[in-house]
Amino acid sequence: xxxxxxxxxxxxxxxxxxxxxAVSRAYNGGYVAPDARQKIMEAAxxxxxxxxxxxxxxxxxxSNLIGLAITALDxxxxxxxxxxxxxxxxxxxxxxxLFTTRGQADLEPLLxxxxxxxxxxxxxxxxxxxxxVATECADSGIPVxxxxxxxxxxxxxxxxxxxxxxxxxxxxxxxxxxRRQMAVIHGFDESSASVERTRFFTEAIARAGLPYPLLxxxxxxxxxxGEATRxxxxxxPRPDAIFCVTDLMGIACIQAVRELxxxxxxxxxxxxxxxxxxxxxxxxxxTTYATPLKEVVDxxxxxxxxxxxxxxxxxxxxxxxxHLVVRAxxxxx
Amino acid sequence: xxxxxxxxxxxxxxxxxxxxxAVSRAYNGGYVAPDARQKIMEAAxxxxxxxxxxxxxxxxxxSNLIGLAITALDxxxxxxxxxxxxxxxxxxxxxxxLFTTRGQADLEPLLxxxxxxxxxxxxxxxxxxxxxVATECADSGIPVxxxxxxxxxxxxxxxxxxxxxxxxxxxxxxxxxxRRQMAVIHGFDESSASVERTRFFTEAIARAGLPYPLLxxxxxxxxxxGEATRxxxxxxPRPDAIFCVTDLMGIACIQAVRELxxxxxxxxxxxxxxxxxxxxxxxxxxTTYATPLKEVVDxxxxxxxxxxxxxxxxxxxxxxxxHLVVRAxxxxx
DNA sequence: ATGAAAGCGCTAACAT
DNA sequence: ATGTTAGCGCTTTCAT
Numbered sequence: 001x002x003x004x005x006x007x008x009x010x011x012x013x014x015x016x017x018x019x020x021x022a023v024s025r026a027y028n029g030g031y032v033a034p035d036a037r038q039k040i041m042e043a044a045x046x047x048x049x050x051x052x053x054x055x056x057x058x059x060x061x062x063s064n065l066i067g068l069a070i071t072a073l074d075x076x077x078x079x080x081x082x083x084x085x086x087x088x089x090x091x092x093x094x095x096x097x098l099f100t101t102r103g104q105a106d107l108e109p110l111l112x113x114x115x116x117x118x119x120x121x122x123x124x125x126x127x128x129x130x131x132x133v134a135t136e137c138a139d140s141g142i143p144v145x146x147x148x149x150x151x152x153x154x155x156x157x158x159x160x161x162x163x164x165x166x167x168x169x170x171x172x173x174x175x176x177x178x179r180r181q182m183a184v185i186h187g188f189d190e191s192s193a194s195v196e197r198t199r200f201f202t203e204a205i206a207r208a209g210l211p212y213p214l215l216x217x218x219x220x221x222x223x224x225x226g227e228a229t230r231x232x233x234x235x236x237p238r239p240d241a242i243f244c245v246t247d248l249m250g251i252a253c254i255q256a257v258r259e260l261x262x263x264x265x266x267x268x269x270x271x272x273x274x275x276x277x278x279x280x281x282x283x284x285x286x287t288t289y290a291t292p293l294k295e296v297v298d299x300x301x302x303x304x305x306x307x308x309x310x311x312x313x314x315x316x317x318x319x320x321x322x323h324l325v326v327r328a329x330x331x332x333x
Numbered sequence: 334x335x336x337x338x339x340x341x342x343x344x345x346x347x348x349x350x351x352x353x354x355a356v357s358r359a360y361n362g363g364y365v366a367p368d369a370r371q372k373i374m375e376a377a378x379x380x381x382x383x384x385x386x387x388x389x390x391x392x393x394x395x396s397n398l399i400g401l402a403i404t405a406l407d408x409x410x411x412x413x414x415x416x417x418x419x420x421x422x423x424x425x426x427x428x429x430x431l432f433t434t435r436g437q438a439d440l441e442p443l444l445x446x447x448x449x450x451x452x453x454x455x456x457x458x459x460x461x462x463x464x465x466v467a468t469e470c471a472d473s474g475i476p477v478x479x480x481x482x483x484x485x486x487x488x489x490x491x492x493x494x495x496x497x498x499x500x501x502x503x504x505x506x507x508x509x510x511x512r513r514q515m516a517v518i519h520g521f522d523e524s525s526a527s528v529e530r531t532r533f534f535t536e537a538i539a540r541a542g543l544p545y546p547l548l549x550x551x552x553x554x555x556x557x558x559g560e561a562t563r564x565x566x567x568x569x570p571r572p573d574a575i576f577c578v579t580d581l582m583g584i585a586c587i588q589a590v591r592e593l594x595x596x597x598x599x600x601x602x603x604x605x606x607x608x609x610x611x612x613x614x615x616x617x618x619x620t621t622y623a624t625p626l627k628e629v630v631d632x633x634x635x636x637x638x639x640x641x642x643x644x645x646x647x648x649x650x651x652x653x654x655x656h657l658v659v660r661a662x663x664x665x666x
Numbered sequence: 667a668t669g670a671a672a673g674c675g676c677t678a679a680c681a682t
Numbered sequence: 683a684t685g686t687t688a689g690c691g692c693t694t695t696c697a698t
Contacts (some may be wrong), residue, residue: 006448006473008691021668024693031667048472050449054396055691057387058674065430072416074610079406086433095446096399098429100419112429115339116383139381140339255615277407282588283616341675352685357677364683388675391690 007047027051037162057118058193066094066304067119069110069133071126072102075248076276077291081125081148084297092305094120101128121304123147127190130156143307147300148291150192150317155196157307158317159300161274166289169324170271173209173287174241177330179259179327183214183239185228185249191220197245197273214239218249225252233260233268235287239332240268247272247279250286254329269330275322287330292323304310340380344574348376360384374425378484390451399427399637401453402443402466404581405435406460408553408581409609410624414481417630425638434461444469454637456480460523463489476640481624483650490640491650492633495613496526496605497623500533500576502657503604506620507574508541510663512602516547516572517584518561524553530606547572551582558585566593566601568597573601574663580605580612587662602663612660620663623655 008205016023017041022222026032026040033048043049057063066089073079086096097117104110107129114122115136121143124130130146134156137144143157157196182205202213216232216248218225225244229252232239242257244250250272254264264270265285272279275290299318342356349356349372359365359373376382383590390396399422399512406412419429425642427622430450437443440462447455448469454476457463463479467489470477483491507515520527535546549565550559560578562585565572575590579582583605587597598618608623632651639647 006451010691016695020692021694022667025668028693033667036667048448048469050445051451052391052451052691054387054390054451055674056693058385058391058676058691059693061674063387073406073412074416076611079412082431083405083433084409085438086431090433095450096431096433098415098419100416100423102416103420112383115381115385117428118339118385118387136381183379186678251614251616259615278409278611281584281616282592283614342677343675353676354678354686355684358684361677366683369683385675388690389677391675391692392677394690 006052007044007049009049009051011047012040012043012049015047016040041051051200061118062308063118063120064094065097065117065119067099067114067117067122068096069099069101069114069126069129071128072100075246076251076278077247077274078125080277080293081297084124084293085147085301088297088301092301094305103124107132115140115142120308121145123304124156125149127188131276143304143313145300145304145307145313148193148296148312152192152195154317155315157313157315158302159296159303160317160319161192161289161291161296162319163196163320164319165321166273167197169289170206170243170273170287171201171204171208171286173324173326173330174243174269174271175205175210177269177332179241181211181214181237181239181241183216183232183242185216185218185225185232185244185253186240187218187220187245187249193273194220194245197243201243201277211237218244218245218252220248222248222252226256229253229256230260233257233262241271242268244270244272247274247276247286247288250288250329251278251284254284254286264329264330265333266326272329275325279327280325285328287327289327290325292320292322294322339385340377340382342382342384344380345373345376345382348380349373394451395641396451396453397427398430398452400432400447400450400455401429402432402434402447402457402459402462404454404461405433408579409584409611410580410607411458413610413626414630415421417626418456418480418634421630421634425634427638429549434459437654440465448473448475449510453641454478456633456637457489458482460521460525464659474636476637476646477645478633478637478640481526481629485525485528486538487650488648490636490646490648492636493526493650494622494624494629495652495654496529497533497652498654499606500530502622503576503606503620504534504537504541505602506657506659506663507576507602508538508543510602510665513575514544514547514570514574516565516574518549518551518557518565518574518575518586519578520551520553520578520582521628526606527553527578530576534576544570546576551577553579553581555585557592558582561588562586562589563593566590566595575601575603577603577605580607580609580619580621583621583662584611584617597662598664598666604663608655608658612658618661620660621658623658625655627652628653
């Protein structure tokens with residue numbers, strides 16, 4: 001019962017009275033006589049045969065593995081992204097190998113692994129090292145696509161939310177609800193999401209003839225955003241609307257505002273970006289611009305899969321429009 | 334520059350003027366003369382050589398891949414778990430392959446993949462299919478360990494929080510703060526976390542001579558927990574303390590309580606389990622029992638790695654104590 | 667329709 | 683210390 005050496009195609013072939021090749025064909029849609037196929041499948045079942053992917057990979061140059069490089073899953077929106085991605089890729093026959101780069105100072109070991117596994121493709125969800133990884137992978141013929149964060153030089157294929165549409169929707173909403181002095185809490189300068197959203201928001205405000213938004217760095221963290229919020233609110237002029245470039249920071253901001261004794265929505269507006277599930281919680285009720293999660297993931301996957309199938313990936317960014325979600329954090333009532 | 338066929342050990346060997354084996358040795362800590370090693374590494378660098386893991390896997394029977402089977406990442410605690418796990422495994426030289434089983438109705442395809450990749454080990458974080466997966470993997474000699482949720486039959490190795498200590502700590506805390514009529518919002522009956530926490534809590538309350546806790550099923554979802562909360566509060570007797578077996582449900586419960594016009598902490602106590610980051614948010618402030626995340630992950634990883642190294646995995650569950658974290662959701666002030 | 671044989675890139679005896 | 687050789691388990695011509 002307990003055989004530690006898993007069955008090979010040869011074992012199956014023998015039991016079924018055919019050759020290895022026949023077994024291989026049976027599994028890969030080749031030409032096999034109906035009755036032979038029958039016998040093969042029966043033998044495989046009895047031996048609990050599962051084709052060894054490593055061996056297959058060696059001869060086909062396909063691993064069925066997609067690498068996902070991501071800093072960490074601490075942004076509330078990422079787990080949702082990963083779930084969706086994993087499902088979509090599974091449907092296409094691929095599995096996700098996780099490369100969290102949180103503590104990783106060094107790029108080389110990461111690169112060695114990324115390339116060593118002969119991944120069929122790589123998805124970059126964090127910007128750190130993006131350019132380097134992308135070029136190295138390209139040199140090895142591995143398609144790379146950036147997800148959510150993109151390459152601002154537009155040299156790498158990417159898919160993200162339409163940051164312009166989002167930032168403008170938030171800006172317009174703030175303006176329409178009578179806010180005058182805006183502020184932006186942004187993240188890192190390497191993050192396209194941060195940079196683009198900040199810029200488009202700022203430009204929209206400027207075009208409306210309103211005072212230039214104040215800026216503060218929330219560093220993509222709870223603590224950092226708390227500090228940024230306190231600095232903004234304690235400063236002059238005091239903003240009456242704060243746009244946080246991610247929901248994580250929006251959520252942190254709302255709470256910091258409350259702790260300062262103000263009521264988000266009534267005393268000042270707060271908005272985030274992405275529409276992570278937590279932003280819909282009653283205790284949070286964060287106005288935000290919803291990233292079209294399924295569309296973004298589907299686009300990412302289909303572009304990547306097409307590239308794996310030989311249709312070269314264009315170094316273009318697909319920007320998908322979402323929609324504004326207005327919640328209590330920005331409504332005066 | 335742009336060669337699509339990645340360099341092989343033979344390419345490196347030629348360029349360095351040595352044999353394939355020498356290259357292999359250089360990469361695997363074998364005996365290589367210093368100057369030869371020099372030349373090999375230099376050649377490897379120039380050719381951007383990275384050993385093909387699939388080929389290596391074929392001859393060593395080691396893939397350096399660990400499978401993680403998990404329903405989805407929607408419980409706030411899971412992303413934290415995965416981050417930690419990924420880091421710990423990376424340190425040990427392994428990468429995580431994600432098998433989210435959310436939509437998966439069928440076990441067989443999952444099993445085919447799980448075994449086809451010749452994973453070095455498997456971590457099961459969700460209970461669905463656990464027994465079946467574990468036995469199949471065992472038959473193939475693949476170590477399997479359950480994380481967070483465990484096998485209640487204790488037939489599979491596992492690591493989890495000390496649910497008894499946790500449930501009792503919550504119970505005691507409720508009792509000490511003067512609560513009398515308790516309730517439990519639990520999840521699925523296949524989930525050991527749900528079952529054990531419910532049972533130990535109930536027993537502790539019974540031992541204290543208090544009325545038997547009311548029970549409601551929150552189905553591990555926000556919506557389900559909302560309904561469960563409304564049912565409990567609308568019923569007779571009305572509980573003055575609700576223990577939710579996960580933070581996800583605790584967070585949902587708190588908010589449902591508020592929406593009913595009650596103030597968590599003052600009007601009735603709410604507690605969760607795990608200490609997911611969101612439970613610490615001021616807007617949530619959920620009393621909970623903190624899972625010792627690092628310890629749980631370290632134990633899981635070290636047991637698994639030991640098993641991979643040949644020290645058989647005992648079908649025992651490691652239960653690690655955490656600590657009570659009291660927040661506003663359970664304090665009357 | 668099927669089998670034989672070569673080869674994918676690596677490691678691991680075994681010789682030397 | 684290093685090269686030679688034989689696999690690891692699969693796919694894929696090429697014959698038949």
